[in-house]
Amino acid sequence: MAIVAPSNMNFSDKNIIMIISGLPGTGKTTLALSAPDVLLIDTDEGMARVNPAHRKDASVCKTYEEILADIKAAEGHYKTIVIDTCGALIEYMKDWAMRTDPKASKANGGFSLQGYGVIKSEFIRLSAELRKKFNVIYLFHENMTKNDDSLFYELVVEGSTRTLVYQPADLAGHLFIDHSKRYIGFTPTEQYSAKSAYGIRGIIEIPELKDGDANDFLTKLFAKVRKNLETQAQTVAPQKSQYEEVMASVREFVGNIEKPEDVIPCLKALKGLPHALTSEKEGQAAVKARIAELGIVYDKATKTYVYAEEK
Amino acid sequence: MSMQRRNKLRVTQSLLSSWLYVFKKDDGYESFLKTLNREKIPVTQAMLDGTRYENCLNNILKGEPLPMDHEWHDPLLEMAVELQGSSQQVVIFRDTVVDGQPILLHGVLDYLREGHIWDCKFSKTYHLNKYLDSPQTAMYLSLVPEAFDFTYIISDGKYVYREKYPREIVPPIEPTIKLFIDFLKKHDLYKIFEEKWRVNN
Numbered sequence: 001m002a003i004v005a006p007s008n009m010n011f012s013d014k015n016i017i018m019i020i021s022g023l024p025g026t027g028k029t030t031l032a033l034s035a036p037d038v039l040l041i042d043t044d045e046g047m048a049r050v051n052p053a054h055r056k057d058a059s060v061c062k063t064y065e066e067i068l069a070d071i072k073a074a075e076g077h078y079k080t081i082v083i084d085t086c087g088a089l090i091e092y093m094k095d096w097a098m099r100t101d102p103k104a105s106k107a108n109g110g111f112s113l114q115g116y117g118v119i120k121s122e123f124i125r126l127s128a129e130l131r132k133k134f135n136v137i138y139l140f141h142e143n144m145t146k147n148d149d150s151l152f153y154e155l156v157v158e159g160s161t162r163t164l165v166y167q168p169a170d171l172a173g174h175l176f177i178d179h180s181k182r183y184i185g186f187t188p189t190e191q192y193s194a195k196s197a198y199g200i201r202g203i204i205e206i207p208e209l210k211d212g213d214a215n216d217f218l219t220k221l222f223a224k225v226r227k228n229l230e231t232q233a234q235t236v237a238p239q240k241s242q243y244e245e246v247m248a249s250v251r252e253f254v255g256n257i258e259k260p261e262d263v264i265p266c267l268k269a270l271k272g273l274p275h276a277l278t279s280e281k282e283g284q285a286a287v288k289a290r291i292a293e294l295g296i297v298y299d300k301a302t303k304t305y306v307y308a309e310e311k
Numbered sequence: 312m313s314m315q316r317r318n319k320l321r322v323t324q325s326l327l328s329s330w331l332y333v334f335k336k337d338d339g340y341e342s343f344l345k346t347l348n349r350e351k352i353p354v355t356q357a358m359l360d361g362t363r364y365e366n367c368l369n370n371i372l373k374g375e376p377l378p379m380d381h382e383w384h385d386p387l388l389e390m391a392v393e394l395q396g397s398s399q400q401v402v403i404f405r406d407t408v409v410d411g412q413p414i415l416l417h418g419v420l421d422y423l424r425e426g427h428i429w430d431c432k433f434s435k436t437y438h439l440n441k442y443l444d445s446p447q448t449a450m451y452l453s454l455v456p457e458a459f460d461f462t463y464i465i466s467d468g469k470y471v472y473r474e475k476y477p478r479e480i481v482p483p484i485e486p487t488i489k490l491f492i493d494f495l496k497k498h499d500l501y502k503i504f505e506e507k508w509r510v511n512n
Contacts, residue, residue: 120470163439167472187480193439196480236426243425277426278457285398285423 014229015131016222017168019086019195020184021140021155022175027182029084030054031175031206032137035218037079041067043088046139054215064089064096075133086138086165087157093119094158116160123161127168135222138165142174142192153192170197171225175206182206199228242276249273250283254290260305263291319406319413319510322488326508327446330491347500349507357435364433364466365421369399386466390431393464397424403454409488415510416484418447418454428458432465437472441465448476449484 022028029046032038033056040047040058047058057078059070067089071081083089094111097104097118104115130136141156153174155162166172172195173184185203188194196202206217250273253266270283291297297308329346332339345352364383371377371391377384401420408414422429428451434441442448442463451461461481463474495501 117469163437163472164470166439167470188440188443190444195475196477197475199479201477201480240425278423278455281401281403281455282398282423285401288402289399 014226015133015135016170016225017127017131017136017138018218019138019140019166019169019172020175021142021153021172021193023142023144023153026175026177027206028139028141028175029082030209030215031182031184031217032082032084032139034215035080035082035135035137035222037077038082039070039074039078039080040082040084041070041089042084043067043092044085044139046084051209053211054209061092064092067092071130078134080135080137081130082137082139084139085156086140087155089138090119090123090158090161090165093122097122116158120161120164123164124168131168137218138169140165151191155193166193166195169195171195171200181208198225198232200225239276242274243279246273246275246279247282250279250286254283254286257287257290257294257296259294260296260307263287263296263305319415320504321415321417321508321510322450322491323417324445324447324450327450327487327491330494331444331446333494344500347495347503347507357433360435361433364468365431368394368431372397372399383466383468386469386471389471390464390466394422394424394429397422397429405454405456407453407485407488409485410492412492414488416450416454418451420451420455423455423458426457426459428452428455428461429464430461432463433468434465435467437465437467440474442474446484446487449481449487452476452478452481453484 020028020032029040030050033040033050033054038056040056042058042060047055059067059074061067061070074081094104094115097115098111101115101118104112104118106112127136142153143156145152145154153176155165157165171186172193173186174192174194175182175184177183183203183205185192186194186196187201187203188196200221207213209215250270253269257263257266266287270280270287273279273283275283291305295308296305298304299306326346329343333343336342342352364387367381367383368387368390371387372394377387377391381387398420399422401423403416403418403420405416406413407416420428421431430447430451432442445463448461452458458478460475460477462476465472465474492501492504495504
């Protein structure tokens with residue numbers, strides 16, 4: 001085990017899980033290939049649509065087991081795995097679940113409800129496993145659906161897994177084209193799902209790739225995430241350490257409350273502490289919980305704390 | 312009692328959520344009138360399930376063992392690990408002024424620790440970004456100006472989902488309260504608000 005203080009934390013090798021979603025033709029695969037040292041798991045023939053100048057290594061598989069084997073072989077050779085598309089990956093997983101887990105098949109041969117449980121668990125396992133060794137980019141096609149008068153861009157993936165695939169992601173961006181320019185939105189809106197974190201938010205324009213330009217948008221974005229994490233950790237570190245100290249005093253003061261007369265001195269002592277982050281509010285909550293536990297209440301008439309039965 | 316305190320009106324996230332349902336549900340207006348009049352809302356099975364789930368979680372956080380065969384074992388364990396050491400049921404008030412009207416923001420945070428707020432939800436019909444337009448996010452981040460973010464931590468009984476809102480993407484609550492007050496005035500409901508939600512009530 002290695003205990004590291006926030007001020008010494010190093011995020012330079014933090015792996016990032018990201019979702020990129022967009023309508024067909026918005027350039028999801030090309031954008032994903034701008035991440036560092038990519039291996040593309042091409043379940044959607046996405047590479048064929050990429051400008052040859054920006055193509056990277058790709059794995060073309062027929063089964064989920066082959067995908068896992070290629071990912072295993074990629075360890076140490078690539079920094080980023082792109083799953084193109086995640087909707088197709090789920091289909092591969094369904095096929096794998098039906099072949100390997102009897103629960104996944106209905107008697108009539110269809111995919112069972114329990115089968116979705118199997119692929120949900122496998123998706124969570126795969127994401128956790130991948131994150132240990134790679135950045136991971138899950139690509140999703142989107143559909144436009146009409147909800148009352150407004151449009152919503154929905155991920156193309158089995159309904160019940162749609163919610164789950166978002167969970168391991170650090171970032172999720174909706175890719176769209178407006179007046180011939182490409183943008184990616186990281187703040188969720190009523191029109192699309194997205195996920196903002198580590199200071200990456202709002203809508204960011206993706207520069208047009210001209211001949212000879214390096215395709216490195218995500219390489220730069222991931223570097224920015226790591227830089228933001230480091231800055232954030234350094235800024236918050238002194239507050240966190242002060243918070244820990246204050247909370248130790250809070251626990252001591254609150255633990256000393258045994259009878260009604262102890263409450264006001266404790267509150268005064270809490271007020272005098274050099275509070276940090278949310279320690280003051282947590283201290284007040286701790287006093288409240290402690291006096292409730294002891295059956296102590298505030299008597300407005302005498303402005304003192306008394307046992308409830310005495311009031 | 313000062314004049315300002317007498318005129319101060321309480322606003323909770325439940326009140327604002329109930330108002331926003333006016334625009335979403337057919338019976339939203341009737342339901343909102345009940346909330347505005349502080350009438351008791353009938354308890355539904357979903358509310359009972361939510362309370363039972365949260366009680367189980369809080370008991371585990373207080374040190375009670377989690378039986379291996381508990382119907383919600385996996386999600387309860389996952390949440391308990393994340394929420395360990397947090398303060399529970401933290402009651403918070405904060406003064407603000409909207410359109411010249413003194414307002415007392417009032418909320419109860421499910422969990423608070425080290426600058427992070429969590430709200431526990433139990434929803435069998437959870438879907439992505441379910442809480443995107445919930446006024447609770449902006450309300451609670453306004454109540455705790457020193458918090459970095461607000462996370463809805465949700466279980467459907469099998470899995471745990473999270474919707475995390477960093478402060479920088481959440482607008483302040485005051486513009487929503489302004490729209491709420493404008494709505495009340497337009498529909499001749501402001502007097503009920505003044506009467507039922509005055510701070511000394």
